[in-house]
Amino acid sequence: MWLFWLIVIVAVVLYLLRKSNTSSGSSTASSSNLKIAVSSHSEMGDLETKVGFLPTSDGGFQIGPNLPIPLTLYGLDQADAAKLVAALEQGREYEIGEWFNHLVAQKNVQCKELVDWLAYAKPTIKRLVDLKRLASSEWEAATALDKEDLLAEFQNAAVEELALRPGFIETARTILFEEPNDLTVDDVLLARFKDAPDTYKSLLYAISAGPRVQVAPAAEYRRKTYEELTEKGFMRRGQEIPLEDILAGMTMKRMQEIAGSDAPKKFTRKAHAVEFLMTLPDTRQRLEKTISFRELFQLKPIEGIDLEELAKAHAYSSEVSRLILRTLRAGLESQRLKESSKDWEVDGWELNSEECCPDCRKLHGKTWKRLPQKLPPFHIGCDASIEMQ
Ligand SMILES: [Zn+2]
Structure with missing residues (x-):
């Protein structure tokens, strides 16, 4: 049993080493440290498993x-x-x-x-x-x-x-x-x-966010990327964005508020709300009172794509x-x-396949005295795993 605990300790040390290296952002340091740790415990075998x-x-x-x-x-x-x-x-x-x-x-x-x-x-x-x-x-x-x-x-x-x-x-x-x-x-x-x-x-x-207007306040992580893309001509920002597109990104409730008492009746469809607001002469000014245009970004169309x-x-x-x-x-x-x-x-092994597909779930909870020959994953994307008892 002492070997098991030794392995656990080594695993924890390795995890902490890797964690501290990841947070310092240096992957080269991480891999070299890891190698040192692995080679100093080469007799353990389990840490040197090859993929190849x-x-x-x-x-x-x-x-x-x-x-x-x-x-x-x-x-x-x-x-x-x-x-x-x-x-x-x-x-x-x-x-x-x-x-x-x-x-x-x-x-x-x-x-x-x-x-x-x-x-x-x-x-x-x-x-x-x-x-x-x-x-x-x-x-x-x-x-x-x-x-x-x-x-x-x-x-x-x-x-x-x-x-x-x-x-x-x-x-x-x-x-x-x-x-x-x-x-x-x-x-x-x-x-x-x-x-x-x-x-x-x-x-x-x-692009993964699609062509819709994106709201990126100054503190948001996307903001810097969007500003760079705007500088390079791939996005437009604020006043450059067609008013129609900005409105299309809003909720009906919001558009109702902007239309205020000028709205003929309660909007029931988004397209109607956009259409109506586009007919008002001062929609832009109304919008400026409620949103910061600087926070708005939109991908420009890219020719041929x-x-x-x-x-x-x-x-x-x-x-x-x-x-x-x-x-x-x-x-x-x-x-x-x-x-x-x-x-x-160990006393034995147990399959945990509760979260996988119906075929794997049939085997959930199966136990073995010795580690079986056929181990998970049993198929692509298989979520089954073997656990120690
Ligand atoms: Zn499965």
Whole structure:
């Protein structure tokens, strides 16, 4: 048992070391310190678990060949694969999150295991939705808009029922239904900013909020980025923003207050409220009394780029990159457990899969005397884990 406590102490020390380094913002210091700590406890084994990678015959890379589920990635090069693997081994996947997200977007990185899952999930979802439509008493008589609403309801229920899916349901939804029509939509933008990665990053950040008017008070974290983008000509600010767009971002209640006693009646639709306020000669002056124009920012249209579609593509690739990192991270945890469990005296092992998909939930609470051969993650995005008893 003393070995177990030694491991716990080492883990806590490592965690504190990493934490203090993260807060000082130096990732190089973090990795070198970590290496020292790891090598001085090399006999522990559990801290040196390797992820590794292998090139595949069709131009991809298999990340973590010894992990419970290795992931096969296409579109990245050997240096990218090495960087990803090193970060995972050093527990820095949070720090490389942004880099990896960018890589997935820029190189349209494909994950074979995700593609395989989609090949199972998409037709299954379609079948489940069809069944729900047939069983629905409302469907036949529903209007086109109500059908849209019903369909969304059926789709959401179908994802919940899907036997095998990423544990985090929002991730499954995004991957299944939010796939952009054109995954290469951001390539034009990336090509244009390949020499200015910081501007690209800021721009992507602003784009993820969409073309709506954004309110960014001076103390807000987005403010500096927005000011820089305005300076570079990608955003407009305050008085430059069309009045109509500012009004469109307001609530009806607010517009009612601005219209005051001039409003013919209570507004019931937003479009009417905007339309009415645009007819008043002094709407701008009225607005100036209630809002600070300096706080308002709006992305300018970018020639040849569909900003809505781009925001969608960005949200999708972020989800994909997070899913890949989470799955690899979970595999590494299991592998570490496997490699170090030899030294531990434990009563047994228990599977915790309460939060995962129906297939995994069936196994929740299963126990073993010895660590089983097959360890989680059992599939891409699996949230199951093995715990010591
Ligand atoms: Zn599962």
